[in-house]
Amino acid sequence: MKYRQLGDSDLTVSELALGSWLTYGGGVERQQAEACVHKAFDVGINFIDTANVYGRGAAESFLGEVLRGRDRSSYVLATKVFFPMSSSDQGLSAAQIHKQIDASLQRLGTDYVDLYQCHRYDPNTPLEETMTALTEVVQQGKARYIGFSEWSPTQIQAALDLPNVEKFVSSQPQYSMLWRHPEAEVFPLCADHGIGQIVWSPLAQGVLTGKYKPGATPPADSRAANDKMNGFMSELRRDRVLSAVQDLQPIAQGFNLSMAQLALAWILRDRRVTSTIIGASRPEQVADNAAAAGVDLSAEVLQEIDRVLAPALLQTTRA
Template structure:
């Protein structure tokens, strides 16, 4: 497993990170979760990503138990704040109250004294940015957080937050966006802004919710047990479920085989060819999936192969930077 610096910071993360969105505390039982974490550690993964709202906080609890006996200094653990974690009006957003309450809850569930990166999971349109950044300042100075990151923020919001972070002297080092062969909305504005500011990208959904594994076939029903067949998680694959997209994905199969890769490995490796990407977050419901994805660390895709991928997918790729939209956390 190779490691990369996050932007221009000194923090290094494993090229493949293990994330437990939609799995721990929800889609797989705890023994399976422990097996996946063990497989990640065996593969050399040191970076683990979660969020307080995943599975109504249960995902943090499971990850905390799974990592409890590991040497803490040898891991990079990150979690997120913003989405609702309770019924109250202050159980959400990026207010000072919620951030200070949320970090304590996350640390308790994760069984750790600090997290390495604390992500603002969305931009909060109802809280002044100054209030949010000052709260981050306090938890960094308290030793509860090593670095700050943002997730799914627009370029102009990232710039504004970075200016405040510099004034407050807190390390805002990374962005966590969705990024894959099919979803490239960060390339036009977010990546250039972050590069200018010295911030790196730790990306999620590099296989587009499973679509880039090739398991969804045009004109056929999604396989039983897949996200495409599950009403709750279907929303994450729906944008890619047209026959045109699925047909083009199948055309990638011989390219993957020529490189000695599976389709999923090709997809993950593709994201890591972007020099601004420090790590790709993968999920897994069994150790075999985890090992497959982890094996692409260090893989290089030549320019000709990347060009052929672009030629096949170009008509169905989403590039509109406006798709990184502000969300309102309140119902």
């Protein structure tokens, strides 16, 4: 495993982070979920990303139980706040931030998280109120650093311009071979201000593994076949996308890589990316993905990937 520094923080995190969206809040059997976490540590992953809303707290509770007894300084723990936990509990007001960090810490069984992230931007709360509350969370020792997910460049800049508040050290955008929009503005702006990228959906909801074939029924055990887990996949499963992805197979084989490893290595080619979040339902997936760390792709290979995927790049619709 390779490691990178997260923005201007003193956090050193693995190039791959273990995520818990859809999986560790009840989407995967308990024994398998525990095995995935243990395998992550075995292969050198020290970065775990979750959110209060995953399984309505169940993912955090699971992690609190499975991490109990492990040296707290041996891993970096990140969670998020914004999405509804109930009809009256949502957003980034000061009251919500303070309420939700306390609830997250209780579920996680820890006194602090290393990174507390705004899961989205809250247009209904003044930004100064949000940033002041996050600053208080850090001052109280409940979080070491703060970050955000899916904020626009304008929103990021507005936060940077506020005086006397804690500065963000991380951004969490969706980013993959098929969805490259953060490269245009978010990556450069963040790089100029010491904000590292922790990217989600690097395998484009599993499409970049190559397991989905044009015109074919999705595998029975796949995300696309599960109505509870496939809500973001309509654009990704278009034939033009699936056909182009299949054309990546010879490139991966030429490097003796799995398709997933190729997709993750492509993400990590950009040093502005600190870590990429993987989701796994089986420990062997964790091990396979981890092998992408440290893989170098030549300029010629990157150009070939661009050529193959040119017809498939998502332009306007999020995965």
